[in-house]
Amino acid sequence: MDYKNIQTICPYCGCGCALNLEVIDGEIVGVLPANDHPVSQGSLCIKGWNAHAFVGHEDRLKKPLIRKNGQLEEVSWNEALKLVAKNLGSIQKKHGADSIGVLTSAKCTNEENYLLQKFARAVIGTNNVDHCARL
């Protein structure tokens, strides 16, 4: 049995509490608080204690989906990315870059937010970039 504790940051509110994900053989089995963290100081709220609960939920998306004949169907990454690239390209060419909008995410990492706004600005060519800070 392989048991490990990985310290990370809670995915819920903006407090930035640290927590340890307890992992047994590649599966998260629980959460432990992090004693030495300057904000959470060994405490967690009920959401933090359950931060792992949605990770392995059966509803997780496991494959890309494309709408075909009105229904979302599972496809390969290759097919999905090709379609997105083709459509973003043709819409940008036909209607201009500002006909495309991009929402980055308050749930994703800094690195991912950086990369997506770079994609919108440098590849698509638009400043139509926002996220749910207002919502």
Place this chain on the structure above:
Amino acid sequence: MTNSIPEFEDADCVLITGSNTSEAHPLISTRIMRAKAKGAKIVVVDPRTTQMSLLANLHLKQQPGSDVAWINGMMNVIINEGLADDVFIEKRTEGFDELKAAVAEFTPEYVEEISGIPAYDLVAAAKMYAEADAASIVYSMGITQHITGVDNVLSCANLAMLTGNMGRPSTGVNPLRGQNNVQGACDMGGLPNVYPGYQKVSDPDIQAKFEKAWGIRTENGGRKTGSGLLSPVTGLSDKVGLTVTEMVELAGSGEVKTLYIMGENPLMADADINHAKKCLKNLDFLVVQDIFLTETAEIADVVLPGASFAEKDGTFTATDRRVQLVNQAIEPVGESKADWEIINMLAKEMGASGFDFSSPEEIMAEIAALTPIYGGYSYERLKNGNVLQWPCPDAEHPGTPYLHKDKFSRGLGKFHGIEYKAPAESADDDYPLTLTTGRIMFHFHTGTMSRRAEKLNKEVPEAYVEIHPEDAIKVGINGHKRVTVSSRRGEIELATRVTDRIKPGVVFIPFHFAEAAANALTNSAFDPVAKIPEYKVCAVKIQTTADPVLEVCNESYKSKN
């Protein structure tokens, strides 16, 4: 936040408004509770009774949408009582005369008329805040989600500067941000007007810096990438882009053809979601990248499976500007991929260069090189346990626990004289109750995550509306009977909680529940500057099926009162 979370416990006074701190930011509320235990005075201004208001020295229950009025009123009292910090005003600020003139008419009596806050409570709260050595303002979406959101925030800043509560530990103006990385998403330029680090898209020098760094303008002025799929970007746009509220609206009118949405669920989070859904359905092409099939993903043309926080490395920035490492614990579920990998792959598919990152650490190196406030961050420093709050401009910089120490970023702090404006929609004969929305302890935002956590969902499995007993009698609600709540925009059916936690005339609905989505009711009227919708105030009515027994009881109650 101008200050840091640990500093709250050493404040002499904490003024909390528009934040249900113990439910929405529990670990911050414990710091405020510690402050109280050490003798700090706590003032809560909120239309609802919350755990924080129960431990507060003073609880002022304002009418939703009257924040400029009561804050102007507090400043009126502070100036008239001689409690303003004249030295701070003289040395650190400008525009005081404008402020003084603007707040002159906001006497406690006038404020009572607008806000319903008793004049003597307002005077007491003003003195409590102004007389403290170090007083901290804590607010959240209850201040910002109004058509006067910007005015409300400027009013908080006015109040802090008027009393010299800026640039010192345990003071400041402290918005508690609602999502794990909403601070970081803003810091990283996930906004229509700025590049990472709040560098303006309209500034030609900044534009040139990013064009060079991103390989858009080469030595000979050309651009090297492009697979033919796209018109090549020959220069970065200096035109401020659209906010999310504008994108949705323009999708409806057909000007915006495509949205690419990563990890966001506007069809639950937007105000007036029935209208938002109509708008998004009008798009030519909708791509959603998420970990679940959200309400928004359900209507997408392409859905790309992202990896969750537990399945990737990266950094999140907490509400007090604290940048922290996120560490991968398990492999991504199924064929899902980290969002940064997906963007990398898509950009390459489109023939773009500059997306060859093999790890988030490499991306952070590019961020640090281009973002002055993040200039000193590296994974190496963060792995070594350094606590680094931005601005952290270079590799030796220790980070910044509180802002505006010796001067404000613009030099002098500017007072703004703010006029009171009524909310966009007020209760009337047709819709006699004021709805305000918010979060509860056991759930989070659009519920995508928390409602799939069994233990959390068991605590509160369904939507409800909080209503004051006086109003419950008027509408004829018997115990936990289900009711229909409707506004001019939509209606939902849900359970009731009759409670005096809420002001008479005001009802509260948490917005986490898709089957009774509060945002089907809310008003999409927004602040003209911040474009933030007025989630916290709209007019609704409540209907229930007739209950003959209750009607007899009501008649008898009314005849005796």
